[in-house]
Amino acid sequence: MIRDPEILGRKLGLKFIDKTLMQTALTHRSAASPNNERLEFLGDSILGFVIAEYLYEKFPKADEGVLSRLRSNLVNQSSLAELARNVDLGDFLILGSGEMKSGGYRRDSILSDAIEALIGALYKDQGYERCKAWVLGLFANRIDDVTLDNWEKDPKTRLQELMQSKGLKLPSYTLKSTSGLPHQQSFSVECEVELLDKPQLGIGSSRKKAEQQAAQTVLDLLL
Amino acid sequence: MIRDPEILGRKLGLKFIDKTLMQTALTHRSAASPNNERLEFLGDSILGFVIAEYLYEKFPKADEGVLSRLRSNLVNQSSLAELARNVDLGDFLILGSGEMKSGGYRRDSILSDAIEALIGALYKDQGYERCKAWVLGLFANRIDDVTLDNWEKDPKTRLQELMQSKGLKLPSYTLKSTSGLPHQQSFSVECEVELLDKPQLGIGSSRKKAEQQAAQTVLDLLL
Numbered sequence: 347m348i349r350d351p352e353i354l355g356r357k358l359g360l361k362f363i364d365k366t367l368m369q370t371a372l373t374h375r376s377a378a379s380p381n382n383e384r385l386e387f388l389g390d391s392i393l394g395f396v397i398a399e400y401l402y403e404k405f406p407k408a409d410e411g412v413l414s415r416l417r418s419n420l421v422n423q424s425s426l427a428e429l430a431r432n433v434d435l436g437d438f439l440i441l442g443s444g445e446m447k448s449g450g451y452r453r454d455s456i457l458s459d460a461i462e463a464l465i466g467a468l469y470k471d472q473g474y475e476r477c478k479a480w481v482l483g484l485f486a487n488r489i490d491d492v493t494l495d496n497w498e499k500d501p502k503t504r505l506q507e508l509m510q511s512k513g514l515k516l517p518s519y520t521l522k523s524t525s526g527l528p529h530q531q532s533f534s535v536e537c538e539v540e541l542l543d544k545p546q547l548g549i550g551s552s553r554k555k556a557e558q559q560a561a562q563t564v565l566d567l568l569l
Numbered sequence: 570m571i572r573d574p575e576i577l578g579r580k581l582g583l584k585f586i587d588k589t590l591m592q593t594a595l596t597h598r599s600a601a602s603p604n605n606e607r608l609e610f611l612g613d614s615i616l617g618f619v620i621a622e623y624l625y626e627k628f629p630k631a632d633e634g635v636l637s638r639l640r641s642n643l644v645n646q647s648s649l650a651e652l653a654r655n656v657d658l659g660d661f662l663i664l665g666s667g668e669m670k671s672g673g674y675r676r677d678s679i680l681s682d683a684i685e686a687l688i689g690a691l692y693k694d695q696g697y698e699r700c701k702a703w704v705l706g707l708f709a710n711r712i713d714d715v716t717l718d719n720w721e722k723d724p725k726t727r728l729q730e731l732m733q734s735k736g737l738k739l740p741s742y743t744l745k746s747t748s749g750l751p752h753q754q755s756f757s758v759e760c761e762v763e764l765l766d767k768p769q770l771g772i773g774s775s776r777k778k779a780e781q782q783a784a785q786t787v788l789d790l791l792l
Contacts, residue, residue, distance in 0.1 A: 387625065414610065
């Protein structure tokens with residue numbers, strides 16, 4: 347039983363002028379045409395821009411690498427799915443019978459796509475400024491929690507803290523090879539963590555640099 | 570000898586109110602602080618949104634996969650670098666002496682980052698509507714050339730045409746394995762092209778579907 351989208355609108359503080367846009371945003375491709383894929387494409391790009399600008403303004407001293415990592419930590423499939431679950435968005439999704447039976451309304455990818463599609467739909471319905479304000483409101487709690495503390499630490503420290511916070515084993519680093527002349531060596535190191543099947547390689551002009559690079563690669567995969 | 574940015578402004582149809590924004594956009598991280606990395610982060614997200622909206626409106630029937638491929642074909646490092654070369658942008662870049670000696674002003678990555686940084690700078694200087702209009706003008710020729718013709722063909726056909734247009738050998742497909750019961754088989758096929766070191770795998774419920782998937786993976790890597 348799919349619930350009335352008006353109720354979702356109230357939970358989200360959204361009132362669409364064109365109700366069909368909201369309906370499309372809630373329609374998974376398994377159900378019907380038009381579905382929410384095009385709106386998701388649009389919404390994803392709006393979300394990227396809104397959050398980029400917010401972080402750019404909030405952290406005038408942060409470099410591009412830090413801003414990118416802050417953004418991908420704030421906006422990703424699992425953070426969007428969590429926002430969706432907070433308003434029981436799954437109850438309002440229009441899914442094909444196969445997806446319905448297999449529990450598609452609980453799946454991160456489907457939930458996060460629907461949030462992005464709602465962003466795209468709101469933009470089409472009410473323009474950029476309104477859409478931006480709504481997105482920032484939706485992310486308000488998370489955004490307030492963002493500080494640079496974690497992002498100015500080096501990758502090895504951040505990876506270690508991440509593993510500790512999840513109660514997992516600490517990452518292990520293995521020197522795989524060294525090459526080059528003594529004054530111009532290149533080191534390759536593998537970093538292994540419980541959450542990934544395979545170790546990740548880092549290369550650098552010192553063992554420490556190679557370890558940091560490997561840790562960064564692992565973080566990029568995990569966050 | 571770095572040329573006067575006013576000249577670049579005239580070539581690009583840009584007049585900054587805050588000249589330091591333009592200067593920052595033209596400063597590579599090898600030269601000085603502030604450099605253009607933060608503006609590039611912002612500009613990249615604006616560019617993604619502007620082009621997403623343009624394609625969304627222009628092709629109301631195209632699905633999300635087609636829109637994504639059109640965008641990555643329109644906006645990528647080499648297309649941005651080409652736009653930069655059209656206005657001799659390299660002559661206006663502020664680079665560190667190492668980058669200067671090694672010819673950084675010719676490098677695709679540095680040129681394309683500077684274009685994105687100029688987009689970010691214009692947004693900060695003159696707001697979204699002006700920035701969007703300028704971006705669409707910058708891409709006007711390319712945008713006018715965009716048609717769905719190429720994107721509605723299947724991946725094998727598109728990959729074949731791509732190889733032909735570059736005067737390269739046609740892609741080769743090799744069946745690697747079949748598995749499953751006769752009425753529920755799974756095929757895996759490798760697609761090999763001259764431009765990639767390694768063959769790419771596709772999996773599907775028929776040999777043809779597996780080939781199409783492998784071709785799509787190759788296209789995603791090449792475009």
